[in-house]
Every structure is written in C-alpha cells, then in structure tokens.
Amino acid sequence: MTARVPRDPAAPLWRAGVLLRVITLCFAGVVVAAHHGEYARTWLAWAVVGGMAVWTLATGLYYPRRGAGLWFTLVDLAVCCGLMALSRWALTPAQLAGEVPLVPTVWVTAVVAFGAIRAGMLGGTAFGLVVSLCNFAVRGFVDIDLLRDMVLLVGIGFVLGLAATTSRQSALRLAAAERIEAATAERERLARGIHDSVLQVLARVRKRGLEVGGEAAELGELAGRQEVALRALVSAAPLESSSGEVDLRGLLQVLTTERVHVSAPGTPVPLPGSVASELSFLVREALENVARHAGPSARAWVLLEDLGSSVVLSVRDDGVGIPEGRLAEASAQGRMGVARSIRGRVADLGGTITLETAPGQGVEWELRVPRTW
Amino acid sequence: MRTISVMVVDDHPMWRDGVARDLAERGFDVRATAGDAAAAVRIAAAVRPDVVLMDLNLGSESGADATREITASLPTTRVLVLSASGEHDDVLQAVKAGASGYLVKSASAAELVDAVERTAAGDAVFTPGLAGLVLGEYRRMAAEPSPPRLTDRETEVLRLVAKGLTARQIADRLVLSHRTVENHVQSTLRKLQLHNRVELARYAIEHGLDGSP
Structure with a gap:
C-alpha cells in the first residue's frame, strides 16, 4: 500500500x-x-x-x-x-x-x-x-x-x-479512517492466511496427539495451546475506530485460552475507549479469580451482549463455587477484596453487578452497564 | 440403528482425510469427500448423505453458499459446519443459510461423533460461541421492519448455552425436560433460517430475479 x-x-x-x-x-x-x-x-x-x-x-x-x-x-x-x-x-x-x-x-x-x-x-x-x-x-x-x-x-x-x-x-x-480500514483489510488477509495453514495444522496435531496418547499427547496439548492463542490473536478486531470508540469484542477475544471461552455478537460492540478498557479489566479480574479459587480444572465462559441501551457481560465458571455465607462473612470483616473492587468500579460506570453461586456449581457474575455516556 | 452416512468437505487434504478416517473408524458410512464448493454440491446431490461436514474456508469459495445449495435441494441432508474459523460472521452466514449446527475443528473425536449423531437425529449442535452470535443476530435484526423474535424462554435457553451450560444442565436449572431444551435451541435456528429465506425471496422479487416479467 x-x-x-x-x-x-x-x-x-x-x-x-x-x-x-x-x-x-x-x-x-x-x-x-x-x-x-x-x-x-x-x-x-x-x-x-x-x-x-x-x-x-x-x-x-x-x-x-x-x-x-x-x-x-x-x-x-x-x-x-x-x-x-x-x-x-x-x-x-x-x-x-x-x-x-x-x-x-x-x-x-x-x-x-x-x-x-x-x-x-x-x-x-x-x-x-x-x-x-x-x-x-x-x-x-x-x-x-x-x-x-x-x-x-x-x-x-x-x-x-x-x-x-x-x-x-x-x-x-x-x-486516518482510510488508514485504519487498510490496516484492517491487511490484518484480515493475514488472518485468513494463518487460518488456512497454521491453525489447521495445529488443530490436527492436537487432535491426533491426544488420541495417540503418551508423549504425543503432551505435544498435542502444546499445539492446542498455541492454536487457541493464535486464533484469539488473529480474530481480535482492530482496536480503535476512527471515532475513538473501541470494539469491546476485540478486547475480550484475546482473553480466550484453553479454559476460557468468549462468546460475542457478530457485529461490533462500540464503546468509548475508557469504558471498554475498564470493562475488559473487570472481566480479566473475574477470570483471575476463577484461576485462583475455582479449582485447577475449572473452565470459564464469557458472554458479551449488546442490548442497545446497555451492555451485558457474563462470566461463568464451573468450579467449586463460593460456600454459602463466605461472601457476607468476608464483607463483614471488611476484606471484600475482588468483589468489592469490582462492585465499586461497576458502580463508577453507572452499572450493576450480580453474583450467583452455590457450592459445587461455580460462580456467575453478570455486569450490566447502561450506555448513558 | 441405521448407519449414518456422511460426506466431508474441506480444501485441506490432510484434514479432510483425517476426519474421514476418524469417522469411518467409528462406524460411520463415509460416502464421499470434496475439496471445493462446486464439487461438494454436485457430489452431495449424487450420494445424498445424511450429514455433510462443511468447512467454511474453501479457498476462494464460501462454504456458506454450498450449504445454501445443499440444504435447498436435499431436504433430508443436514449440514454441520466444522470450521477452524473463530466464531464469526461466516459461521452466522452458514447457519442462516441452513446449516444445523457448528463445531470447532479443535473439538475432540468424541465430540465430533456426538455432534454428527445429534445432527443426523435432527438436533441443532450449538457451541457457546454460536449461541452468542445468534443472540446478537436477533438483537441486530430487531431494528428491521418485521424481525423474527425469540420468546423469553428461547432467549433464556440461548443465553445459558452461550455461558457454556450443556442441554442437561439447562434442563436441570430451568426444570424442563432435556427434549424441551433441545426444541427451544432448534427453534431459534429455524426462525432465523425461515426469516433468511423470506428475505431472500423478497429481495429476488423486488429485483426481478424470480423470473416473472
């Protein structure tokens, strides 16, 4: 170009x-x-x-x-x-x-x-x-x-x-808008290229490796990790549009790993840059929490929904869950940690957060943030 | 139980043959394979498989178009999209074009077998990613003149699928039967496909593509 x-x-x-x-x-x-x-x-x-x-x-x-x-x-x-x-x-x-x-x-x-x-x-x-x-x-x-x-x-x-x-x-x-468009087209071209070659091979190696077992399974595991990381990288949307708004999908898709699955609409979810990065920070916090407390084999799912007047983010894991009363107990002792910092930051965005959990049933966060800015 | 016949469409020989072998080893009747969209449509018409496993990146061609032609001409053949694609617009297009479900290529052999069996049985195979896309598509279409709508229950079920719950877990949580959950999921796809066909027909009539003078 x-x-x-x-x-x-x-x-x-x-x-x-x-x-x-x-x-x-x-x-x-x-x-x-x-x-x-x-x-x-x-x-x-x-x-x-x-x-x-x-x-x-x-x-x-x-x-x-x-x-x-x-x-x-x-x-x-x-x-x-x-x-x-x-x-x-x-x-x-x-x-x-x-x-x-x-x-x-x-x-x-x-x-x-x-x-x-x-x-x-x-x-x-x-x-x-x-x-x-x-x-x-x-x-x-x-x-x-x-x-x-x-x-x-x-x-x-x-x-x-x-x-x-x-x-x-x-x-x-x-x-500037034309430059972004050209960069996006180039990125998509690259993504298609990677897609048609490297990803296919990695996916196949992982699959066969796991089936063969033993050392091959370890190699397959490694290939799988690279496949997920690479796919997240190439599928991430361009970060900033010409209007200074950011497509939140791009910030979330890079969080995909073997244990974290991200679902989003097919069309962009544009938000002011500061709001988008704050929301992606909150999702990362919640995922950190899953990694720390939900148990070694826990998986997590992130769902992004755009309702027009508001944006809804759900983070669910299938881990051990939080025993009844422990949140309240921790709150009473004034050391809410993650939950409180997340709550405070969501409130700063004018949003609400709900938390559902039961022993053995994982934890589910739901953030609702209105588009009032 | 009758043996399920399948056809594998993928432009990568390594992948195509690998999947075909996996399925043959597990007792499926692999009738044919194809490496491009035109061959896929032609061969599918000849061998009439129960399930077509369709890759979406067929070189320069789109698996979504092949999906539309196959599902339009072969009412008993179902298309299951098997793509390495991140779950994006092309998956949505294929599903709107008539595919009954979607599976990522990194899925395990057991997941693949399960997905093919469920597709042959008429169920919709959803990943959480596809559920997120379909939810987004209904919300996007809400701005159109006569959009298809999800019932509250369908929305609820789809959101749970998108959050990674299995049909069994959803049935437990909503106190529904497993069958009812499957029906709700299927219904969200059917409405989307019906709406898409109506839109295509309307477009054809408005632009004089329907052969009428």
Missing part, C-alpha cells in the same frame, strides 16, 4: 478566493470609470487599477496551484495596503473625507480571505484588522461607515478561517 500525498483540502477555497479577486477587480474598474475626471490625479487612479490587475493575475496563477506559504500571503497583504495607500494621492481631500471609495474598493477583501485560508481564524482576523487599520490611516479618520467595513472584514476573515481549519481537520480524520 502506498501512502497518498495529501492534497491541500482547502484547494477549492484558494480558487474561490482568486475568483473573488477577479470579480472585485472588475468592480473597482467600474468605480474608477464612474469617477473618471473627478480625481486629483486620474492617471494615478488608473495606474493603481493596473497594478491591481497585474497582482490579480500573478496571485491568480500562484495560489490555486498549491496554496501558498505564510510569507507569500504577507507579501500579498503588503501589496494590497500599498495600493490602498496610493489612494491618498489619487483622491482629492474632499473625496477622502466623503463617500468616494478608495481606488481598490472591495478588492482588498480577497487578501483577508487568503490570510484566513492560510492561517485559520487567527490569520483571517489579523488580516481583516490590518486592512481596516490601513483604511483608517489612508482616510485619516474613523467613522461609523469605516467601522462597519472593519466589522465585515474581520468577520469574513474569522468565518473563512474557521471553514478552512474545519475542512483540513475533516480531511485528516478521513485519511
């Missing part, structure tokens, strides 16, 4: 910014034509429009190809402010103080957009502020109209910056 070189997910935004610049250039040309002859220096006004056209062309070729570094957007910002500043000599003092727009007019909006696309909310807001301050400086005063322009420029920078950041983040998440 070859990793794809990530294209900038904000590429369409760069192109849109260039389009905005072309349209606003046309608008500026129309405004200057409308005021033709009224300027202090009409030739300078047209020269500024010419400079804008050249810069629009240059950036129009540069930006869409591969976005731009922060330095280039800063150069862009300087050029825009410079062209605005030239209005001070192109316009008459009366025009500067009145309703006539500066020569670049709304053409300067595009640089705010580029700043936002490059550097996110912060960049967009900063570029909007710089352009507004430049506007104040050229005019030489601040009034309601100029403040309104500032609010709009800063607002555009903020919103576009947010959009650019969000689209980059979702592209990253998508790429």
Whole structure:
C-alpha cells in the first residue's frame, strides 16, 4: 500500500478566493470609470487599477496551484495596503473625507480571505484588522461607515478561517479512517492466511496427539495451546475506530485460552475507549479469580451482549463455587477484596453487578452497564 | 440403528482425510469427500448423505453458499459446519443459510461423533460461541421492519448455552425436560433460517430475479 500525498483540502477555497479577486477587480474598474475626471490625479487612479490587475493575475496563477506559504500571503497583504495607500494621492481631500471609495474598493477583501485560508481564524482576523487599520490611516479618520467595513472584514476573515481549519481537520480524520480500514483489510488477509495453514495444522496435531496418547499427547496439548492463542490473536478486531470508540469484542477475544471461552455478537460492540478498557479489566479480574479459587480444572465462559441501551457481560465458571455465607462473612470483616473492587468500579460506570453461586456449581457474575455516556 | 452416512468437505487434504478416517473408524458410512464448493454440491446431490461436514474456508469459495445449495435441494441432508474459523460472521452466514449446527475443528473425536449423531437425529449442535452470535443476530435484526423474535424462554435457553451450560444442565436449572431444551435451541435456528429465506425471496422479487416479467 502506498501512502497518498495529501492534497491541500482547502484547494477549492484558494480558487474561490482568486475568483473573488477577479470579480472585485472588475468592480473597482467600474468605480474608477464612474469617477473618471473627478480625481486629483486620474492617471494615478488608473495606474493603481493596473497594478491591481497585474497582482490579480500573478496571485491568480500562484495560489490555486498549491496554496501558498505564510510569507507569500504577507507579501500579498503588503501589496494590497500599498495600493490602498496610493489612494491618498489619487483622491482629492474632499473625496477622502466623503463617500468616494478608495481606488481598490472591495478588492482588498480577497487578501483577508487568503490570510484566513492560510492561517485559520487567527490569520483571517489579523488580516481583516490590518486592512481596516490601513483604511483608517489612508482616510485619516474613523467613522461609523469605516467601522462597519472593519466589522465585515474581520468577520469574513474569522468565518473563512474557521471553514478552512474545519475542512483540513475533516480531511485528516478521513485519511486516518482510510488508514485504519487498510490496516484492517491487511490484518484480515493475514488472518485468513494463518487460518488456512497454521491453525489447521495445529488443530490436527492436537487432535491426533491426544488420541495417540503418551508423549504425543503432551505435544498435542502444546499445539492446542498455541492454536487457541493464535486464533484469539488473529480474530481480535482492530482496536480503535476512527471515532475513538473501541470494539469491546476485540478486547475480550484475546482473553480466550484453553479454559476460557468468549462468546460475542457478530457485529461490533462500540464503546468509548475508557469504558471498554475498564470493562475488559473487570472481566480479566473475574477470570483471575476463577484461576485462583475455582479449582485447577475449572473452565470459564464469557458472554458479551449488546442490548442497545446497555451492555451485558457474563462470566461463568464451573468450579467449586463460593460456600454459602463466605461472601457476607468476608464483607463483614471488611476484606471484600475482588468483589468489592469490582462492585465499586461497576458502580463508577453507572452499572450493576450480580453474583450467583452455590457450592459445587461455580460462580456467575453478570455486569450490566447502561450506555448513558 | 441405521448407519449414518456422511460426506466431508474441506480444501485441506490432510484434514479432510483425517476426519474421514476418524469417522469411518467409528462406524460411520463415509460416502464421499470434496475439496471445493462446486464439487461438494454436485457430489452431495449424487450420494445424498445424511450429514455433510462443511468447512467454511474453501479457498476462494464460501462454504456458506454450498450449504445454501445443499440444504435447498436435499431436504433430508443436514449440514454441520466444522470450521477452524473463530466464531464469526461466516459461521452466522452458514447457519442462516441452513446449516444445523457448528463445531470447532479443535473439538475432540468424541465430540465430533456426538455432534454428527445429534445432527443426523435432527438436533441443532450449538457451541457457546454460536449461541452468542445468534443472540446478537436477533438483537441486530430487531431494528428491521418485521424481525423474527425469540420468546423469553428461547432467549433464556440461548443465553445459558452461550455461558457454556450443556442441554442437561439447562434442563436441570430451568426444570424442563432435556427434549424441551433441545426444541427451544432448534427453534431459534429455524426462525432465523425461515426469516433468511423470506428475505431472500423478497429481495429476488423486488429485483426481478424470480423470473416473472
């Protein structure tokens, strides 16, 4: 599998910014034509429009190809402010103080957009502020109209910056999800391979070994242990999904041994990572307990059920069981050990736990945890 | 008692011959073996065994498809899935396609003999893992428009199977007869298979695959 070189997910935004610049250039040309002859220096006004056209062309070729570094957007910002500043000599003092727009007019909006696309909310807001301050400086005063322009420029920078950041983040998440998917496919391919070869042979060796007996039985026993361990390993689901949730089945299936059997649904049981690892910890505790107290030949079964609104985990063993009263007795003496630590942790998850036992009939734990998180 | 006739389907010659020999030694009539799905369907139609032991990983082919064809065309032949597969989706697919039970390949020869005899007698052979899968499948289907449902008793029995209790232990615990427990287990499979057939037929009609104009 070859990793794809990530294209900038904000590429369409760069192109849109260039389009905005072309349209606003046309608008500026129309405004200057409308005021033709009224300027202090009409030739300078047209020269500024010419400079804008050249810069629009240059950036129009540069930006869409591969976005731009922060330095280039800063150069862009300087050029825009410079062209605005030239209005001070192109316009008459009366025009500067009145309703006539500066020569670049709304053409300067595009640089705010580029700043936002490059550097996110912060960049967009900063570029909007710089352009507004430049506007104040050229005019030489601040009034309601100029403040309104500032609010709009800063607002555009903020919103576009947010959009650019969000689209980059979702592209990253998508790429991560694709990687997990590819890894899963690879793992499944491996699992099938192991399945068709090694597992079959181990299963056969175990079976024949046990039938032949003697030393062969010991070898068969060893092969069987490896078979179970290997099967648990290859059948374990990938641990984390792209949403950060974990399939609890994967955490439980690796607990399979010769004496521990794990049953689960055929579809994933997704839980937040912390809850899933807590539950698998509790199951491991219960299984430890079986190994310690249920007797050497005891087997255990783990059942995972997903009821939608809650998850139910059962751990049953066929060992010697807990003599009547011993749990209560231990509890009264304040040394509940396992039972209490399990109870406390289940309660922390908002769940309940029941324990059933009788002498000679093994122990059965049932954990119910609601999906309220 | 009549000798039970069997057929072994597995793409691994070593395993296929080993199982066939085990069964022959224990008095079963091993009618045929097959190494791929197409041969399995063809040969089963010719020899009509009582029980087909079906592996699920037949190279690139799926044992579930072969299971569907065999159980559809041979009403008296039962399919017992014998797979090294962890108990996963492919097992569920085979069972929905009509298999009467499932056994892991690491099961002992005695367990295998018992499973084949019970399959021939019409019982459903469940492992705890299969019970967990079937329970999960009913719960998954509950979101569908007209899902099959388990009775409370069937759910209870299936949960106990999934927790490793034998039919005998379940009968004792629920104060039922052994036969009643077997019937409950079988019923959970039958409903699943019936629902699957209805769904397939509905799909065929909706997509014009049933031959009607």
